[in-house]
Amino acid sequence: RPAPDTLRRARFDRPQASLDFWKLLYVLLKQIHGGRWTESDAIGAQVSFVKWALWYRGYGRPQLQRLPADGSAGSRELLLAFSWLLHSPGLLERLLARNRLQTGDETSVCTCEEEVPNSQEGTSEAGAGDRVDVRYLQWLNGRLRLQWCSLHAQHQEQCKLLHKIHVFTSGSHMDQNLGHFSVTEADLIRQPENYKQLLQLLEAETMQLEAFLEWKQLEPVYWQWMETVLDNMAEEGNMCESQDAHVEKRSLPEVTSCCPWADKLIGQMDRLSRDLMALQEQLHQLVAQRKAAWWEKVATREELQKERFSATARKIQESVELKLRGLTSLCAPQKNKVHGLGRLVLRNKHPASKMGFGQCVSKEAAAAVSAAEVIRELQVREASLQRELQQLRQQCRHRLDGIAEGLEGVICISP
Structure with a gap:
């Protein structure tokens, strides 16, 4: 959190606040991009990373890019960049969600349809130097399949262990909507001495949430103060322009009168x-x-x-x-697409409840999403992708047949 003196010095472009703002932007942008940082990082590396990250996110003010690499000046430019970054919609909410402490067993669920980019454009213009051996591509494909199968097997093993924990601890949780312990809660029962570390993490997250609520209350005051900063910059810019124009008007007659050429x-x-x-x-x-x-x-x-x-x-x-072919599913009544993290909750095998996903599971049926519904939607999506894959394969066969017809003395045998 920047100190009030730092903000006050940056308003008047004092060099004493430059290093603090470089470090603040460095830490904030590292969290946004999911990187790691240490207090011992060189100031030159911090400055270069901040310039690159702001340019990558669309902040194209050239005055920031011209600041010195040693971080000795430009506190007001950094204040403007910090305010621009802070004004990004949902930035603080995303940071809080990313740094949130997960005490329950969660999994990612997504039933949204993504547009597959067309990768066929521009492939026919590749030169001889861009050609790749087909055997190398086959080896890469086999390696990718092997890693995918290994990852799938590990995920299945994790799901089996998670199911055992949920079954063995069923009926032990104080919350009847959950009914069972999570992996973190089961680990605390086995090793009670770890509760101190968990308590410290919860206290740190609580402090972050309290700071966020305080910021939401004081946010209008900050933006009003930033308007005064912009007004000061505009006044200084107008003064500089008027001084330059006055110097030009005053110096022009002197040049014409003193220079006969x-x-x-x-x-x-x-x-x-x-x-x-x-x-x-x-x-x-x-x-x-x-x-x-x-x-x-x-x-x-x-x-x-x-x-x-x-x-x-x-x-x-x-x-x-x-x-x-997929219009039948698109013309059907649209359901709310599921996207994001959801907590895994094992429900009893009676008709009124199933195994479902829910960010916070309550007695309302709309608060949870059944795993069977998600599986059915994913199966429909898989069938659509399989049809599209078959169509692309057929197009590739026709294209290879056309190429083979133009080759003289070559016999192509399909695999």
């Missing part, structure tokens, strides 16, 4: 301006000629591409038919 220089500038105008007219004429020649080439190319239009139209029609 000024008239000759003005005449040369007039001749140069006329020459530039003539060159500009010639350039416009040349551009018009080039445009006419370009449109002629485009017209001839369009005539040549008319023959390819029918084949392209067929491909587009096949793609549209593939997309229309």
Whole structure:
């Protein structure tokens, strides 16, 4: 948390507050990007990382990029950057959610449909130097499949152990909606001496939440204060502009009166301006000629591409038919998509309850999502992706057949 004196010094661009703001932005941006940091990091590395991270997030003010690398100046520019970052929607909420202490067994659930990018564009223009051996690609594919199977097996083992803990501790939890202990709670029962560390983490999280609530109450005051900072910067900028204009008006007569060769220089500038105008007219004429020649080439190319239009139209029609197969599910009543973390809760095997996900499980049925419903939605999505994969494979076969027809003396045997 920046000290009030640091903010007050940064308002008047005092160099004493520069290092504090560099460190503040460094720590904040490291948390946003999920990196690690230490107090012993060099100030040069901190400055370069802050400049890069702010530019990456869209803060393109050039005054910040021109600040010295030793962090000795620019406290007011850093205050503006900090305020711009603080004004990002949901920034503090995301940081609190990322640093939240998880005492329950949670898992990530997502039933949102993501658009798959088209990776076929630009593949036909690759040169000979960009070619990759097919055997290397097959080896990479096999390695990826092996790692995926290993990860899937580990996840299944974790789910089995988690299910055992939930079954063995069923009916032991004080909250009847949960009914069983989580892994953290079961570990505390086995090793009660670890409760001190958990208590310290809970106290730290409570302090963060209290600071967030205090910030929400004082946030309007901060933005009003930032308006005064911007007003001061605008006044200083207007004063600098007026001083520069006054110096120019005062110095111009002195130059013309003290320099007898000024008239000759003005005449040369007039001749140069006329020459530039003539060159500009010639350039416009040349551009018009080039445009006419370009449109002629485009017209001839369009005539040549008319023959390819029918084949392209067929491909587009096949793609549209593939997309229309999923309209039955899209035209159905839309349900609320599940996305994010949810707590795993084992329910008894009676008709009124099932195993479900819920951020906070209560007696209301709408607060939990059944695992069976999530599995059904994912199976529908899997079937749609399988149909699209088959269509892409068929297109690749047709393309390979066309390439094989152009090869003389080569026999291609399908695997």
